[in-house]
Amino acid sequence: MKLIESVPNFSEGRREEVVREIVDEASKYSNIKVLDWSMDYDHNRSVVTLVGEPEPLINALFDMTKKASELIDLRDHNGEHPRMGATDVIPLIPVMNTKMDECVELSKILGKRIAEELKIPVYLYEKSATKPERENLSNIRKGQFEGFFEKIKNPDWVPDFGPAEVHPTAGVTAVGAREYLIAFNVNLGTDRLEVAEKIARAVRHISGGFRYVKALGIELKDKGIVQVTMNLTNYKKSPIFRVFEVIKREAQRYGVPVLNSEIVGMVPLKAIVQTMAWYLQLDDFKEDRVIEKKILDTF
Amino acid sequence: MKLIESVPNFSEGRREEVVREIVDEASKYSNIKVLDWSMDYDHNRSVVTLVGEPEPLINALFDMTKKASELIDLRDHNGEHPRMGATDVIPLIPVMNTKMDECVELSKILGKRIAEELKIPVYLYEKSATKPERENLSNIRKGQFEGFFEKIKNPDWVPDFGPAEVHPTAGVTAVGAREYLIAFNVNLGTDRLEVAEKIARAVRHISGGFRYVKALGIELKDKGIVQVTMNLTNYKKSPIFRVFEVIKREAQRYGVPVLNSEIVGMVPLKAIVQTMAWYLQLDDFKEDRVIEKKILDTF
Numbered sequence: 001m002k003l004i005e006s007v008p009n010f011s012e013g014r015r016e017e018v019v020r021e022i023v024d025e026a027s028k029y030s031n032i033k034v035l036d037w038s039m040d041y042d043h044n045r046s047v048v049t050l051v052g053e054p055e056p057l058i059n060a061l062f063d064m065t066k067k068a069s070e071l072i073d074l075r076d077h078n079g080e081h082p083r084m085g086a087t088d089v090i091p092l093i094p095v096m097n098t099k100m101d102e103c104v105e106l107s108k109i110l111g112k113r114i115a116e117e118l119k120i121p122v123y124l125y126e127k128s129a130t131k132p133e134r135e136n137l138s139n140i141r142k143g144q145f146e147g148f149f150e151k152i153k154n155p156d157w158v159p160d161f162g163p164a165e166v167h168p169t170a171g172v173t174a175v176g177a178r179e180y181l182i183a184f185n186v187n188l189g190t191d192r193l194e195v196a197e198k199i200a201r202a203v204r205h206i207s208g209g210f211r212y213v214k215a216l217g218i219e220l221k222d223k224g225i226v227q228v229t230m231n232l233t234n235y236k237k238s239p240i241f242r243v244f245e246v247i248k249r250e251a252q253r254y255g256v257p258v259l260n261s262e263i264v265g266m267v268p269l270k271a272i273v274q275t276m277a278w279y280l281q282l283d284d285f286k287e288d289r290v291i292e293k294k295i296l297d298t299f
Numbered sequence: 300m301k302l303i304e305s306v307p308n309f310s311e312g313r314r315e316e317v318v319r320e321i322v323d324e325a326s327k328y329s330n331i332k333v334l335d336w337s338m339d340y341d342h343n344r345s346v347v348t349l350v351g352e353p354e355p356l357i358n359a360l361f362d363m364t365k366k367a368s369e370l371i372d373l374r375d376h377n378g379e380h381p382r383m384g385a386t387d388v389i390p391l392i393p394v395m396n397t398k399m400d401e402c403v404e405l406s407k408i409l410g411k412r413i414a415e416e417l418k419i420p421v422y423l424y425e426k427s428a429t430k431p432e433r434e435n436l437s438n439i440r441k442g443q444f445e446g447f448f449e450k451i452k453n454p455d456w457v458p459d460f461g462p463a464e465v466h467p468t469a470g471v472t473a474v475g476a477r478e479y480l481i482a483f484n485v486n487l488g489t490d491r492l493e494v495a496e497k498i499a500r501a502v503r504h505i506s507g508g509f510r511y512v513k514a515l516g517i518e519l520k521d522k523g524i525v526q527v528t529m530n531l532t533n534y535k536k537s538p539i540f541r542v543f544e545v546i547k548r549e550a551q552r553y554g555v556p557v558l559n560s561e562i563v564g565m566v567p568l569k570a571i572v573q574t575m576a577w578y579l580q581l582d583d584f585k586e587d588r589v590i591e592k593k594i595l596d597t598f
């Protein structure tokens with residue numbers, strides 16, 4: 001069995017019935033699993049997490065995008081989070097027995113279909129990007145829905161699929177393949193925020209750390225401690241265990257203990273197997289040695 | 300989805316066509332997965348590893364036992380490994396979403412059916428044992444097939460199910476629930492066997508070590524190194540990471556490095572999650588946070 005995850009973002013975070021109708025489009029597929037969905041009132045945005053086999057997943061995402069284009073009108077939309085489409089962004093993430101290349105291919109199939117059938121211009125981003133300046137989603141989204149009516153006329157911003165004309169109510173949508181993102185936090189036994197900040201700087205890419213790590217030092221006031229909060233944007237290349245070991249060593253430097261850590265949300269099996277294999281010095285251990293994986297592969 | 304593993308042992312390790320016929324009894328169930336099967340000529344014995352949901356698994360094991368009773372005649376059997384039945388032993392092991400108690404119940408259902416329909420006396424062992432002296436399989440098997448015609452008349456050895464009369468060709472069978480067994484080896488950067496032996500003594504139960512660890516020090520002559528080779532008979536109570544950390548520390552004491560380690564065969568997800576959670580100091584991480592497990596649970 002092949003598994004791909006998607007975490008589409010929709011520009012509706014206040015009318016629950018609308019979000020439910022969109023989520024229902026995925027739930028009607030028996031072989032798609034909706035792992036989670038949540039709404040944010042201030043952002044006026046919702047995020048759905050679904051996993052499934054490639055073909056039904058693409059169909060479900062198309063149906064959700066269609067439903068969102070029917071129920072959301074961006075002319076009436078306001079919220080704190082920048083947005084450019086009723087369906088703002090659709091990432092495709094390889095989870096099990098799939099490669100990034102397959103997700104790139106699928107993003108193009110889905111993007112083309114959204115453009116042709118729904119008349120919504122589509123931009124390919126991240127690993128699917130056709131130009132370097134389209135890799136970063138926030139680059140594409142600059143100007144937002146309102147600004148896109150001008151931006152789309154710029155020859156540099158011709159959409160990858162569909163007409164060079166913004167959909168009047170549903171805007172434009174970004175579709176792209178990317179790696180699984182792991183949200184990983186480490187709690188430190190001190191209330192000195194500067195220690196967490198120094199450690200965050202040591203591990204994050206922007207200040208010289210690991211290439212696929214974003215990190216911040218924050219206070220957990222109710223607990224009287226500080227935390228290094230991170231996004232690992234490619235756990236295969238900047239793995240959890242290596243980041244964790246460096247954080248432990250840096251904390252030692254400041255005489256501060258690591259209290260515990262947490263992974264937020266779901267994790268792919270590969271990330272767990274990789275962590276065990278490193279700590280136990282297993283040279284030859286892959287996911288297919290896990291009984292549950294073997295069973296999944298029979299479906 | 301609930302998953303149980305079984306590793307039945309059959310007293311045939313030379314006639315491949317016979318073993319294949321027995322394995323085929325499991326393969327005909329679409330919802331049973333045969334993970335592995337192997338024959339040993341000297342032991343004249345074969346071992347099959349299968350996983351599946353409780354009900355079909357019990358049915359498959361019954362069919363295999365029936366087939367073995369038709370094809371194997373213990374009066375003609377000789378081999379190095381002690382044995383008492385055509386189907387010698389059937390362990391039931393909780394793997395996913397099942398508890399030991401359920402496996403104990405299932406072992407009784409299966410044992411009863413084997414006794415009633417096939418007229419083979421059945422002894423419950425390990426967690427299913429009805430008396431302390433029946434917990435250990437080798438205690439039950441003492442005397443082997445040939446000795447059982449007398450042993451079964453002893454009031455202490457009345458079978459748990461079936462007539463107090465050995466099946467003339469298929470002998471007697473042991474059925475029982477037990478924990479998953481992990482075969483775990485650690486390689487040391489030295490050719491001094493005594494170091495591996497000392498470390499094995501430090502971690503194994505019999506000489507004062509962890510309760511659920513069996514260990515030996517052996518030489519790997521082709522590699523010019525030594526190994527601590529282990530069976531962890533309850534990874535929940537004597538977990539891999541703790542055993543590994545003690546071995547590393549003991550090796551340090553002798554100025555010997557740990558080169559690498561290996562897990563032989565398959566591992567349940569729980570053991571991997573447990574290992575990661577310990578090393579990363581995750582207080583709140585269970586298997587249901589693994590995407591693949593979540594998907595399996597939808598079946």
